[in-house]
Amino acid sequence: MSLEDGLLLYRTHDLIALGKMAHAVQQTKSGDAVYFVLNQKIEHTNVCVLSCKFCDFAAKKGSSGAYEMTTDEILARLTPEIQEVHITGGMPPDWPWERYVDIVETIHERLPHADVKAFTAVEIDFFHKKFRMSIEEVLRRLKAVGLKTMPGGGAEIFSERVRKLLFNQKIGAKTWLEVHATAHRLGIPTNSTMLYGHVETLEERLIHLIRLREAQDETGGFLTFIPLAFQPGDTGIKPRNRFTSAIDDLKTIAVSRLMLDNFPHIKAYWVMLTEEVASVALNFGADDMDGTVGGEKIAHDAGAVSPMTLAKDRIIRIITDAGKIPVERDVFYNPLHVFADNVIGKIPYLNSVPFYAHFEKRRFRILPVVPRRMGILSQQGEIDAGPFSLMDYVRQREQLELMGWCIATRDQVKSVMLFSKGGWADLEGKTIAITDDTATSVQLLTVLLEKKYGIRAILQRLHAGVNDYSGFDAVLLIGDEALRRNKLGMDGFELVYDLAREWYDWQKLPFVFAVWAMRKALPAQKKADLKDSVQRSLETSEMDFASVAGKHGRSIGLTEGETREYLEGFNYRLGERERAAIEIFEKLLADLRQLQEN
Amino acid sequence: MSLLEIYRKVRSGERVSRAEGLRILAESELLDLADLANDIRFRNNPDRAISFVVDTNPNYSNICNVDCIFCAFYRHPGEEGEYAHTVDEMIANFKDAAAKGVTTVLLQGGVNPALPFEYYLELVERTVRDVPEIYPHFFSTSEITGMSRISGLSVPVVLQRLWDAGLRSIPGGGAEILSDRVRKKISHLKGPSAEWLSVMREAHKIGYKSTATMMYGHLETDEDIVEHLEVVRRLQDEYHGFTAFIPWSFKPGNTPLEKIIPHYATPTRYLQMIAFSRIYLDNIQHIQASWFSEGKKTGQIALHFGADDFGGTLLEENVHAAANFVNKTNTDECIQLIHESGFAAAQRTTLYQIMKVYPIPAELAA
Numbered sequence: 026m027s028l029e030d031g032l033l034l035y036r037t038h039d040l041i042a043l044g045k046m047a048h049a050v051q052q053t054k055s056g057d058a059v060y061f062v063l064n065q066k067i068e069h070t071n072v073c074v075l076s077c078k079f080c081d082f083a084a085k086k087g088s089s090g091a092y093e094m095t096t097d098e099i100l101a102r103l104t105p106e107i108q109e110v111h112i113t114g115g116m117p118p119d120w121p122w123e124r125y126v127d128i129v130e131t132i133h134e135r136l137p138h139a140d141v142k143a144f145t146a147v148e149i150d151f152f153h154k155k156f157r158m159s160i161e162e163v164l165r166r167l168k169a170v171g172l173k174t175m176p177g178g179g180a181e182i183f184s185e186r187v188r189k190l191l192f193n194q195k196i197g198a199k200t201w202l203e204v205h206a207t208a209h210r211l212g213i214p215t216n217s218t219m220l221y222g223h224v225e226t227l228e229e230r231l232i233h234l235i236r237l238r239e240a241q242d243e244t245g246g247f248l249t250f251i252p253l254a255f256q257p258g259d260t261g262i263k264p265r266n267r268f269t270s271a272i273d274d275l276k277t278i279a280v281s282r283l284m285l286d287n288f289p290h291i292k293a294y295w296v297m298l299t300e301e302v303a304s305v306a307l308n309f310g311a312d313d314m315d316g317t318v319g320g321e322k323i324a325h326d327a328g329a330v331s332p333m334t335l336a337k338d339r340i341i342r343i344i345t346d347a348g349k350i351p352v353e354r355d356v357f358y359n360p361l362h363v364f365a366d367n368v369i370g371k372i373p374y375l376n377s378v379p380f381y382a383h384f385e386k387r388r389f390r391i392l393p394v395v396p397r398r399m400g401i402l403s404q405q406g407e408i409d410a411g412p413f414s415l416m417d418y419v420r421q422r423e424q425l426e427l428m429g430w431c432i433a434t435r436d437q438v439k440s441v442m443l444f445s446k447g448g449w450a451d452l453e454g455k456t457i458a459i460t461d462d463t464a465t466s467v468q469l470l471t472v473l474l475e476k477k478y479g480i481r482a483i484l485q486r487l488h489a490g491v492n493d494y495s496g497f498d499a500v501l502l503i504g505d506e507a508l509r510r511n512k513l514g515m516d517g518f519e520l521v522y523d524l525a526r527e528w529y530d531w532q533k534l535p536f537v538f539a540v541w542a543m544r545k546a547l548p549a550q551k552k553a554d555l556k557d558s559v560q561r562s563l564e565t566s567e568m569d570f571a572s573v574a575g576k577h578g579r580s581i582g583l584t585e586g587e588t589r590e591y592l593e594g595f596n597y598r599l600g601e602r603e604r605a606a607i608e609i610f611e612k613l614l615a616d617l618r619q620l621q622e623n
Numbered sequence: 624m625s626l627l628e629i630y631r632k633v634r635s636g637e638r639v640s641r642a643e644g645l646r647i648l649a650e651s652e653l654l655d656l657a658d659l660a661n662d663i664r665f666r667n668n669p670d671r672a673i674s675f676v677v678d679t680n681p682n683y684s685n686i687c688n689v690d691c692i693f694c695a696f697y698r699h700p701g702e703e704g705e706y707a708h709t710v711d712e713m714i715a716n717f718k719d720a721a722a723k724g725v726t727t728v729l730l731q732g733g734v735n736p737a738l739p740f741e742y743y744l745e746l747v748e749r750t751v752r753d754v755p756e757i758y759p760h761f762f763s764t765s766e767i768t769g770m771s772r773i774s775g776l777s778v779p780v781v782l783q784r785l786w787d788a789g790l791r792s793i794p795g796g797g798a799e800i801l802s803d804r805v806r807k808k809i810s811h812l813k814g815p816s817a818e819w820l821s822v823m824r825e826a827h828k829i830g831y832k833s834t835a836t837m838m839y840g841h842l843e844t845d846e847d848i849v850e851h852l853e854v855v856r857r858l859q860d861e862y863h864g865f866t867a868f869i870p871w872s873f874k875p876g877n878t879p880l881e882k883i884i885p886h887y888a889t890p891t892r893y894l895q896m897i898a899f900s901r902i903y904l905d906n907i908q909h910i911q912a913s914w915f916s917e918g919k920k921t922g923q924i925a926l927h928f929g930a931d932d933f934g935g936t937l938l939e940e941n942v943h944a945a946a947n948f949v950n951k952t953n954t955d956e957c958i959q960l961i962h963e964s965g966f967a968a969a970q971r972t973t974l975y976q977i978m979k980v981y982p983i984p985a986e987l988a989a
Contacts, residue, residue, distance in 0.1 A: 041654055041658050041927055044654050044657075270920075270923055275924065301918045301920040304889050304891050346892050348652060
């Protein structure tokens with residue numbers, strides 16, 4: 026969408042039509058899920074060398090109200106259930122580099138299950154200048170001690186005009202984008218923000234969005250976009266000393282969802298947006314509520330009207346009332362817990378699209394979740410059914426019942442690919458990166474390596490998404506990422522192996538990556554409804570794959586023809602040959618385990 | 624019938640049944656509900672304008688013997704903090720309000736057993752005579768039942784006497800939820816829903832206009848909501864006495880019900896109530912959203928969910944405030960909130976006659 030399209034959307038009086046468009050996009054991205062995280066915000070100090078007009082959080086060193094937290098004081102604020110520690114603060118003149126490293130390292134060591142999301146681009150740039158290290162070096166060192174992601178603050182609005190008016194000491198768009206691109210290259214995904222509702226124009230907001238979209242096209246490392254409503258309070262900004270209207274807030278959420286077609290998530294940050302608007306935004310394109318936050322000093326000091334902390338059950342209630350599935354997530358948006366009934370898992374890859382064209386809304390709700398996570402949620406009893414990774418089905422056979430469908434290849438797959446620097450024989454003793462999303466593909470890789478080629482390699486798990494693969498000898502990718510990389514190629518990894526083809530050449534059988542299954546304990550009527558939904562979806566989709574999945578294919582760079590050809594390469598029905606393939610694969614795996622035990 | 628067929632039925636102007644209503648409420652996506660409600664809103668009220676009234680909600684007494692567990696406002700006779708104002712004090716209060724531009728006084732109290740019927744008659748007469756700028760919008764059905772008990776007169780006679788004193792409009796509060804299953808639990812002394820309905824029926828028969836309200840967000844189910852709207856719709860068919868329908872959510876602060884219902888209903892639920900009441904109540908012209916009861920931002924959004932009225936400016940308000948729910952505006956801000964939502968603002972009288980239109984300023988007209 027162009028800047029002009031964006032203006033047209035912003036200027037409409039038909040708020041509901043705009044919301045519906047954004048909501049439709051939201052559903053293709055995250056189904057019925059709305060995410061939240063149990064998090065704690067830490068502002069380690071409010072002492073800051075900058076004086077930005079919109080901020081009434083910062084204080085000068087030695088002034089009354091100035092504070093600086095020690096690492097111990099920070100630890101004391103963290104409770105065991107926290108999943109994400111969000112750290113941003115002022116930029117004090119006299120802290121040594123080691124103090125920042127110590128904060129990240131200590132939190133990472135003491136709360137290993139909590140992920141550290143720390144330091145805005147403004148702070149990273151400050152470290153770069155103050156400690157005379159390149160931006161890359163700053164980020165590399167922080168990553169080495171436990172930094173997982175970066176918050177998106179400090180972007181304000183990408184306009185030199187506004188920057189000169191309001192925050193002329195702060196980094197501009199160029200530096201902000203450079204810091205984030207560097208982080209993405211190093212395998213640190215980040216968030217992004219926009220501060221709106223002060224002196225900026227609508228055009229400036231849209232230019233901001235377009236620049237973020239372009240940056241995302243380059244790196245793919247942004248997890249989410251967070252529009253931040255300006256909080257007039259005791260700040261130095263006079264021109265429009267009012268809170269943004271709810272209509273402006275909702276339009277901004279919706280327009281962001283529509284403009285940022287390559288962003289996975291849009292966050293309705295309740296602390297800044299108010300609980301009122303954030304609740305409604307869940308039907309206007311936003312799929313994330315942020316979290317319990319703990320304490321939020323910056324927005325609070327400027328008079329934000331939200332309560333300091335929304336308890337988890339309040340967030341769950343808000344999401345449920347919005348007709349969505351409350352999903353507790355980690356910092357990478359992996360679902361950890363689901364708080365709803367009638368939830369059906371959906372593998373968020375192109376090859377699963379044909380199963381979901383005809384699910385009746387409200388009866389079953391759809392949660393997109395990568396294969397390995399679907400297995401974990403099923404283990405926890407939190408989803409009713411879905412196309413389970415073969416390995417997860419095998420592990421949970423006692424609780425699950427096959428439904429007669431599967432995701433099986435005929436002779437190749439194109440979306441479970443090993444990208445390698447050398448041939449199979451060269452991988453002996455080498456390290457292969459595998460991503461967090463795979464459950465069965467990694468087992469197939471192991472079987473191929475050890476049973477077909479007689480090779481032992483080391484497998485190392487990374488989170489899915491942006492990663493720095495340069496230090497690995499090979500990388501296993503699955504799903505849409507594999508399809509995209511297969512088409513574009515991957516620098517330095519010249520050899521590409523299709524694991525299903527490797528299997529077929531060896532066994533002359535299809536490979537079954539996933540099987541549809543549902544919980545045995547479900548009531549009979551529900552089982553029948555569920556089967557009916559899947560069957561009707563699949564039959565409709567098979568009449569014309571391109572019309573059902575064309576849009577999804579386009580979003581990862583495939584033409585309609587390529588999408589059709591890719592989907593026609595699958596067999597979705599669990600037949601004799603598929604069952605035979607499963608049996609042989611299980612036997613090979615069992616042999617392998619025995620071998621390993623001996 | 625599929626949900627889409629029910630939507631088509633609504634759009635064609637046909638009345639939906641209880642069962643169909645329940646499906647609309649339970650199964651609709653939020654924005655589909657909004658879309659449907661807007662269609663009807665613009666059919667009934669085609670102008671892109673939102674009306675509001677400059678009003679105040681004082682109370683003549685907080686002494687009450689009805690003991691509703693959702694209320695933080697009332698005191699028992701003799702309890703600390705109880706009060707009852709004289710007629711003179713109230714008239715002074717109204718004059719004060721009139722000087723500030725107020726045109727409607729929504730006056731309610733507790734149901735105070737110590738006040739004689741003459742007190743209420745005098746209040747009405749003196750208001751009409753001494754403060755002509757003010758249109759009295761006095762006394763909920765519970766108070767009218769209370770007057771009947773104190774005076775020994777029947778409800779119709781009480782209403783006739785008040786009418787003769789000059790009262791023409793009564794507020795719709797006290798309806799709470801017109802489902803006896805829930806009423807027994809939250810306000811058992813307030814009488815069954817039939818009592819609210821019969822006072823309203825008698826009033827409409829005489830010629831009174833009134834609003835109708837609904838308080839949700841406590842123990843009710845979707846079925847109770849539909850039941851409430853159904854009985855209101857049926858009564859409206861008889862005399863067409865309801866000017867507007869006003870839903871609001873239960874505020875748990877400082878009430879005995881707080882222990883069971885610790886959370887405010889969500890803004891999403893409010894928007895559902897606004898939109899659904901617009902769809903179900905095909906015979907009530909105005910649906911009132913409020914900047915006051917759910918928050919200014921939710922109020923603004925509700926104007927896109929089928930509401931065509933923004934309630935009053937509420938110079939004074941004590942009942943929600945007793946539940947720690949405080950929200951303030953003034954006429955200028957009220958107009959601005961409406962303008963920001965994309966509508967002209969229209970100041971109205973108690974009975975929804977437009978007095979003055981404030982067109983949307985050029986910079987907000989997009």
